Amino acid sequence: MRSLHLRPEPIRPDPTTGLLAALREAAAHIAAEAATLDVDGAFPGAGVAALRDIGLLTAPLPRALGGAGLGTTPEGAAPLATALRLVGRASLPLGRLYEGHVNALRLVLRHGSPAQAEAAARDARRGCFFGVWNTDGFNEPPLAVADGVLRGRKILCSGAGRVDRALVTARDSVAAPPQMLLVDLAPGERADLSPWTAQGMRASATGAVDFTGLPAVLIGQQGDYLRQPDFSGGAWRFAAVQCGGVEAVLGLLRAHLSHTGRGGDPHQAARLGQAAMAAETARLWVHSAAQRAEAALPEADTVAYVNLARLAVERTALDVLELAQRSIGLQAFMRPNPIERVARDLATYLRQPAPDRALVGAAAHVLEAAAEPGDLWG
Numbered sequence: 001m002r003s004l005h006l007r008p009e010p011i012r013p014d015p016t017t018g019l020l021a022a023l024r025e026a027a028a029h030i031a032a033e034a035a036t037l038d039v040d041g042a043f044p045g046a047g048v049a050a051l052r053d054i055g056l057l058t059a060p061l062p063r064a065l066g067g068a069g070l071g072t073t074p075e076g077a078a079p080l081a082t083a084l085r086l087v088g089r090a091s092l093p094l095g096r097l098y099e100g101h102v103n104a105l106r107l108v109l110r111h112g113s114p115a116q117a118e119a120a121a122r123d124a125r126r127g128c129f130f131g132v133w134n135t136d137g138f139n140e141p142p143l144a145v146a147d148g149v150l151r152g153r154k155i156l157c158s159g160a161g162r163v164d165r166a167l168v169t170a171r172d173s174v175a176a177p178p179q180m181l182l183v184d185l186a187p188g189e190r191a192d193l194s195p196w197t198a199q200g201m202r203a204s205a206t207g208a209v210d211f212t213g214l215p216a217v218l219i220g221q222q223g224d225y226l227r228q229p230d231f232s233g234g235a236w237r238f239a240a241v242q243c244g245g246v247e248a249v250l251g252l253l254r255a256h257l258s259h260t261g262r263g264g265d266p267h268q269a270a271r272l273g274q275a276a277m278a279a280e281t282a283r284l285w286v287h288s289a290a291q292r293a294e295a296a297l298p299e300a301d302t303v304a305y306v307n308l309a310r311l312a313v314e315r316t317a318l319d320v321l322e323l324a325q326r327s328i329g330l331q332a333f334m335r336p337n338p339i340e341r342v343a344r345d346l347a348t349y350l351r352q353p354a355p356d357r358a359l360v361g362a363a364a365h366v367l368e369a370a371a372e373p374g375d376l377w378g
Helices: 015-036 045-054 074-090 092-111 114-125 235-260 266-293 299-333 338-349 355-368
Strands: 130-133 144-146 149-151 153-157 165-170 179-184 207-210 217-219
Touching: 015 045, 015 074, 015 092, 015 338, 045 092, 074 092, 074 235, 074 266, 092 114, 092 130, 092 165, 092 179, 092 217, 092 235, 092 338, 114 130, 130 153, 235 266, 235 299, 235 338, 266 299, 299 338, 299 355
Parallel strands: 130 165
Antiparallel strands: 144 149, 153 207, 165 179, 179 217
C-alpha cells in the first residue's frame, strides 16, 4: 500500500507586512507634505490619499470585512502600533487624523449592529475617511438628538470639513451618559476652523462643526462610548502616534549633530544617548500596552497599565524635547528648522485629557494590588 504524501498548506503571507513596508516607503513623501502645511486650517490631503492607496484606511477592519485585522486581535496590536508610530513620525497631524479614523471604525465594529458594521466597512473600502468628535462647546448645551435629528455642535474636531463620516456623542443633558451616533458629512460644509489657534498641530484642520438639522444613525447604547476597558485602554493608540513624534525629534537631533560635526562632543553625545534611551522606553511602553489592551485581561489591570503607558510616553517626549532643544540651541526655535515645527506639534498633541486622574487611578491600582511590584503586570 502506497503511503500518502500530504502537501503542507502554503504559508500565507501576513498582509500587514506589505502594508508596513509600503508605509515606510511613503513616509518621506508624507513628511515632505507636512513640512509645507504648517498653516492654520491646513489638511494633509496628500497624506490621507497615500494612506488610502496603501490600504491603511481599510486595514483596521477584520479580514472578513475586507481589512487586514490591524488592531482587531492581540496579534494585530503590534502592527497597528507600528503603523501609528510610522505615521506620527512622518506627520503628527496626519497621525492624529489617522488615529481618529481607526478609533471610529473600532467603535462602530464593537458597538454597532452587523448591518452598521458592514456599511462602515463598505464606506471605508470606498475610501471614506472617519473621525471621532466628543467635545461639546463651552458654556453651551451639549449636542443632542431628537427623532433622529441633531441639534448643536462639537468643537476641537480634527479633520473638520474633511471627514466623510463622523462618530459623535450626544447627550440629553450634561450629566446624561453619551449616545454614539454616526453622521454623514459633505466635504467643506458646516466647519469653522477659526477657533483653532493652537501653537502646534496647525495642519490638522481642527475646528467646530455645526450638526443642527442633520440626520444621524444611533450606534450602540447610551454609555457605550465610555465603556471600559476600551475607553481608557484605547489611549495606547494616541500614545503610539506621540511615540512616532518622539522618534522624529530624535532623528532630527541625530541629523543635526551629524551635519554640524558636534556628535563627538561628550556632552552632546550624552544628550543623544539619553534621548535614544527615552525614545526606546516610549516604544516599549506603547507596544506592551497595545498587546495588553487587545488581550482578554482584567479590566482594572488594562486601564491602569495603559494609563501608565500614556503618561510614560508623555514624560519621555518632554525629556527628548528638552534634550534636543538644549543640544541644538536657538536654531531649534527658529523657522524653517524642521525640529521647530515638529516640537510644536508634539508639545501640543501631548495635551491629552485628564493626565492627573489617569496617574492617580493607576497609582491606586498599584497600591491595592496583592502582587509584588515586579509581578504586577506578569
